[in-house]
Amino acid sequence: MKKILIATIPLSIFLGLIVLLYVNLSTHSEELPSPLIGKPVPAFQHPTLYSNKTLTHNDFKGQPWLLNVFGSWCPSCQVEHPVVTQLAKTTDIKVVGLNWKDEPADANRWLQRWGNPYDEILVDFKGDTAINLGVYGAPETFLIDAKGTIVYKITGVLTTEIIQKELLPMIEKISP
DSSP, X not given: OHHHHHHHHHHHHHHHHHHHHHHHXXXXXXXXXXXXXXXXXXXXXXXXXXXXXXXXXXXXXXXXXXXXXXXXXXXXXXXXXXXXXXXXXXXXXXXXXXXXXXXXXXXXXHHHHHOOOOSXXXXXXXXXXXXXXXXXXXXXEXXXXXXXXXXXXXXXXOOHHHIIIIIHHHHHHHOO
């Protein structure tokens, strides 16, 4: 009897882990709350990928904008890239890329291969801005109003469904 009990303990632990894994996988990552909603975008200063200029958070005030965190090393970023490209083509909102922990040469090659939907691309070499934004991992997307306040965050791959049901209504709401 004691041997049977001892043998069932690992099985019970394994089944418990399977249940936890299932619950975590069924949770939508894009629904993770952000404590930054309703707060100003954290201050930043970054060089741009294609020019020698440096931009700060203040350079984007006065108009709503979308900040898309991506990296050439990120397979999910490649999956969402056509959706970001379509969004940039079909809306008037400024789409800014935050190239996170990436080598500029790798980012350039990736954008040449997949296309560049961004109005500006900020280079976050050290990942400081991503940390200040509470980024869990790429891709993540932030909608920021004309005053510089974060109004919406999507964690994970941006999909056509999320754009239609959630993002476009938010853009319409904050646009002048």
